Amino acid sequence: MNANSAQLAIEQLQQGIAKQRAGQISAALSHYQRAAKLDPSNAQVWHLLGVCALQSGNLALAAKHFRTCLKLNPESAETYNNLGVALRRMGRHGEAVDAFRSALAIRRDYASAAYNLGLSFEAMNVPGEAENAYRHALQSNANDFNSVNALGNLLFRTQRTAEAVPLLKLARRLQPDNGHANGVLAQALLQLDLSNEALEYAQAAATIEPDTGKWWAALGLIRRLRHEMEPAIAALRRAIELDPADELSKCELGFALGEAGEVEEARAILLAAMSNEDNAERLRWAARLLLPSVYASEAEVDAERLRLNQGLEEIEAKLALDTPHQLQRTYHAVQGAAIFQLAYQARDNTALQYRFGALIDRAMRAISPGMQACDWQARMHGGRIRVGIVSNHLMHHTVSRYFRRLLLALDPERFEVHVWYGGETRDFSTEQIAARAASFTQTMEDPLDIAARIRSTQLDALIYPEIGMDPRHALLGSLRLAPVQAMLYGHPVTTGLANMDYFLSADALEPANAQEHYREKLIRLPGLGTLPERPPPPDDGAWLDAHAGGAPITLCLQNHLKLTPSFDDVLARVALESGARIGFFIRNTGVAQRFRRRIEAAFAARGLDPSQALAFLPSKRHEDYLGAIARATLILDTPGFSGGATSLDAFSAGAPVLTWNGTMARGRQTQGMLAMMGVDGLVAADEQDYVDKAVALIGDAPRREALRAQILEHSAVLFEDNGVTAAFADFLDTATRQAGV
Structure with missing residues (x-):
């Protein structure tokens, strides 16, 4: 080959590079092929021919x-890398690994x-x-x-989801419009029970890649966990x-429909999905325990x-x-x-x-027999x-509004408080409790792992403020995690669990025969x-x-x-006889619409004309x-x-609440608050008495104003310490002493 051929080859090479940059691969290939004929010893030509191929x-x-x-230029790291890519795509991964390692031996910082x-x-x-290879790349x-x-x-x-999330967040920041980056981040956050944080990314993934089913599946699960059923x-x-073929989404749809009150379709979906053996037991339980949110009639309740x-x-x-597989299922x-909605049936x-x-107890005794007794004594x-x-x-939640001050009142000189918090949100209320506790663990891990953590602390007493609202708490409550186990009335019904002591x-x-209910x-x-906690002062309610x-x-x-x-x-009789409108704060959801139709x-x-006798009110900020x-x-x-937090809201604002003489x-709750304030005339004995009292009060402005004045004068008793914090502390002292004997 003479110098002229070499020069001509370089010219062809340059023209080919220009064509390739313009996206004209075929034209570039022709120039490279000419260059290879003119100068077969030019390594760059062969490299670029390889790139075109x-x-x-x-x-x-x-x-x-x-x-x-590489025969002509064995020090070309880029060529080794490209050779590895070709081999990998052919499925020849062992050879590809050798090629990539050769590239890195030449250029250690070669991230690609x-x-x-x-x-x-x-x-x-x-x-x-x-x-190791990816971490090597990231070092460069x-x-x-x-x-x-x-x-x-x-x-x-x-x-290794907890380790993955920071990297997935960085990937999403680097390419915020990448559907896969958003979607996988949402899935990872979901796995960590961070559904609120995952929402933004699942929405983005479903928007960017609307034909990818798994992003919609993640979004649907997130919405269900946030109780946004529609x-x-x-x-x-x-x-x-x-x-x-997405069986998991079918199961989740069944759960969502069940929570939305669409129990018939939910049951059908869950039972149809039971062909999946691993999920069959879970789905069978879910289908059998489903309860409607809104009933068409009292006969349907029965x-x-x-x-x-x-x-x-x-x-x-x-x-x-009997078998490990059966226990796992x-x-x-x-x-x-859970049978959370059972409490809202007005029955015993x-x-x-x-x-x-008893069902939960039986299952958990078999699943975790080692957690049915403490191997330590209280106060030891x-x-x-x-x-x-x-x-x-x-x-900030009804449970916290009710019990935060009670828990914070435990004297740190007498009590060493350890908290396991399973919520995702942290706010002022959370931080107050965390600051007061000897330890505060925010965890959404497997319930048996949480149970092991709790047992390792060797508590004297364990308190569940709202057991019954989260199924995992019933699971924990069935175990013996402390010598004394007690519940507050965040969900005011018995657990039925053998290991829940108080x-x-x-x-x-409570009525006179209350022990019969627990x-x-x-x-x-x-x-x-x-x-x-006392609610904030009300703003002007003129919008009503x-x-x-x-x-x-x-x-x-x-x-x-x-x-x-x-x-x-x-309510219809009250409206008919008084001429008043009845207003509800009901969200515009499918289940609420069923109530509205009923x-x-x-x-x-x-x-009555429902459009004139009923008012469905929009959600407002708390003060409004x-x-x-x-x-x-x-x-x-x-x-x-009856109302709990809502009645506290009403009484803090001086509003009279007409309630019922309850049996459990x-x-x-409202009846008890009225008794504490010494307010009479607002407890009905039966339906007729309720209608009569409501109609009379609606038509008697002076009586209502007198009640408002009385309520405002005495409502402080509902929010003041009347010895309850001392009684709570004394209970913990006495119960743990007795358990330690």
């Missing part, structure tokens, strides 16, 4: 050209080669080597999206539409109670606890098992609660009384049994006038769960909501399960 998908030819280049080496190791199922370029994303995904797939159902239906009892019978009869079922549910508790350590608190609602209730709430030993703390239509407006503050079918006609039918049956309560003519309480604590 690689881009066109001719992998074998690409590898051949790269090898030719290290990244590609990681991909090959992943393909060979050698995750440890893949991780900490913000290389491909390496950051690959390492984050690898850690996520290998169950969008959850829509997202899960979309996921199934895109991927009809039918559902019978169905629930039969469901418990079936679960008990088919419960298999049952444990999976127990973690989601004690027998059903006992039966449910000789120091302060060790008290544990397990709660998911230590943020139910700490309120003397003002498997636990009932402890009546003074007054309300706690020290609730627009919804009154010139008529008196009464408000029913409870959500749809507490609004029983028989109460509809009572009550509108009841009002129409009494000859309180303003409406203060401005309303009268507050109408529900039978069976959950139906006597």
